[in-house]
Amino acid sequence: MIMNIEERLREIVAMALQKLYGYKADEGIIQLQNTRKDFEGDITLVVFPFTRYSRKSPEITATEIGDFLKQEISGVEAYNVVKGFLNLVINTDYWISKLQDAWNDEFYGIVQAQDNAEIVMVEYSSPNTNKPLHLGHIRNNLLGYSISEILKANGFRVVKTNIVNDRGIHICKSMLAWQKWGNGQTPESTGIKGDHFVGELYVEFNNHYKKEITELMAKGLSEKDAEEQAPSILEARQLLLKWEAGDKEVVDLWQTMNNWVYKGFDATYKKMGVDFDSIYYESETYLVGKEEVLRGLREGIFQQKDDGSVWADLTEEGLDNKLLLRSDGTSVYITQDIGTAKMRFRDYDISKMIYVVGNEQNYHFQVLAALLDKLGYSWGRGLYHFSYGMVELPGGKMKSREGTVVDADDLMEEMVNVARKMAQELGKLDTLSNDEAEKIYEMIALGALKYFILKVDPKKNMLFNPEESIDFNGNTGPFIQYTHARIQSVLRKAAEKNLKIDTTTEHFPDLISYKEKDLLKRVAQFPDAVRESGASYSPAILANYCYELGKEYNQFYHDHPIMTETEKPIRNLRLLLSATVGKVLKTGMNLMGIDVPDRM
C-alpha cells in the first residue's frame, strides 16, 4: 500500500510555500481537485490563494511550485500551468498500484467496525399500525436502511431501530370499525394482507365519521362541534380509555389487530429488503415518558396550568411553549418520544442517535432536544434529526383522505410487472428457469425504485409521477446493474478461456490510455465516496458515484475490446479494471440496499 498521493502533495506543497515564499500554510489553503477532463493532468492545485504570499503572477507561482513538486515527488511525472491552475500528471505506476490495492483489498472502500467502535442508533420507518405503508415510508425506509449500512461501512457499530406507534386514537378507530362493521372477518378469512385489512377498516371508520359530521352540521352544529360530538369519535375515545384502563376485551382486540398489521408490515419490509435490530413499541414507552414529564413538573422544570395540562416554557431557547400532557392527563406525541429516548440510552451505550424522520417534524426535534436537555440528559443536544424531504405527487402532497396515496406494496408489485414485461420484450434471460428469472426481475424492479429514490438529495423534496413509471434506462439502478452484469459476463468468458488476472507481477503496460486512467482514478475515489456519503448522511453521493463509474465503464468498454485484445499486458489490465469496477459497483449498490445480478 503506497502512500496516498494527495496527502503527499499537501505535505510537499506546504514545504514549497515555506521554502519559496517563507509562508506557513494555513489550514485549508491548499486546494487539490481532480483535473478537468479537457486539460492534461490528474490532480490540480489551485494557486490563486498563494499569490499574495509569492507576490508573483499566478502563472509564475504555479511554475515555481510545479518545479518543486516534480523534483520532490517521484510520482509527479510532469505538470502544466493554465492561469492559476497547476495541473499535475501522476505516473502510471502509481495508478496501477492503486488498482492492485483496490482489487487485493477484500473490503475495499469499507472500514470494518472494531469491537469497541462507537454505537450509532438509527431510528427509521416508525409506522402507525392503522394503515399500510405508502411511498413516503418507502423513502424513509430506504434512507434509514441505506444510511445504516453506509455508517457501518465507515466503521461504526449500528443499531437499526423502529418505533412502532401501536397505540392511540388512530388504532381505536380501526378497532371500532371492526367491532361494528367487521362481521367477524379476518385477513385469513378474506385473503387480504393484514395491514391493508386494518387500513380498510380505518377508511370505513372515516366514512361513517364524515357522514355523521355532515348530518350534525345539517342540524345546525358548527363543524368543530360536529367533529367533537359525532357518535363514532365518542365511541373511539371510549375504546382508548378502556385500553388505557387495561380492559381485557379491548386489549385482546388491540393485540389481535396489531398482529395482523405486523404480519403485513413484515412482508413489506422483507420485500423492500430492510430490517431492524431492535424494535420499540410506543405502548411500552409512553408511560416512561409520562413519568419523566411528571418528574420535570415536580422538579419545577415544567409548569401546570389550571386545567391540569402540563407545559414546558422554551421561549428562552427561541422556541414556544410546548404542551407535554393534555388536561385529561394523557400524553402527546412528544411525551412518548421522551420516554423512548430514555429507554434507548438505558438499553444501549449510544454515542449517536439518528432519527430518520421527515422535515415536517424539524420543529418537533428541536423541541425534543431542548426538553431532554432541560430534564438533565447530557445526550439530549446530541440527537441528530436526519431530516428528509417529502415525496410529492404532481398534484401536490399525498393525502390519504383524497385517496392520492401511493401504496408501497402496489408500487413494488407494479415495478416487478414492468421489469418482467420489459425483460421479456427484450428477450433477456430466456435461457434461465422461471424461478431464476423471476428473482432477477425483482432485483431490477427494486433496484429501479430504490435508486430512483436514493439518488435524490435526501434534504430536498422530490417528485414522483405515478403516471410515468420509473425508468429502466439512463441514470437508473438497472443501468448500473446492467453494467455489473456485463462485467460479470466478460469475466465468465475470460474464465472459459482460462485467462487469469495477474495482479502480482509487472504484467501491465507501461503506458495507460486516458480512458483507462480516468476509469482507474474513479475507482480509486470509491473510499472517498463512501466516507463522504457517511459524513453528510447522503446515499445520493454514493448513488451518483456509482452512476458516474458505470457510465465511464460503459463508454470505455464500448471501444476498448477486452477479450479480443491480443496484447497480454493490456488485456490483463483491462480484465483487472473490469473486475475491480464490478466489485466496486456491487459494494456501492449493496450499501444502498440494492442487489446487483450477475446477468440480466
Added chain:
RNA sequence: GCCCCGAUAGCUCAGUUGGAUAGAGCAACUGCCUUCUAAGCAGUAGGUCAUGGGUUCGAGUCCCGUUCGGGGUACCA
C-alpha cells in the same frame, strides 16, 4: 403574523470547503446490433442558475432585499 426549507434545460435531478467553457438522464431529432449483453454507445438541439444588489482575483455556491413554492407554528401523530 412569526420561524424553517427550497427555486439550475420542456420534465426529473447532479453540481465537492467559492475555482477553469454549467452537467447527466428523460422527452425530441440523427447515426450504430455479424464483434465481450443495444436496459448500451456516438451525435444534434435545449440555460438571463427565480429576481435585484453586495462581498473578491473569481459566485449556481457566501451575505442582504424581493417574488413564487413547500413545511411548521400550544391539547393530531
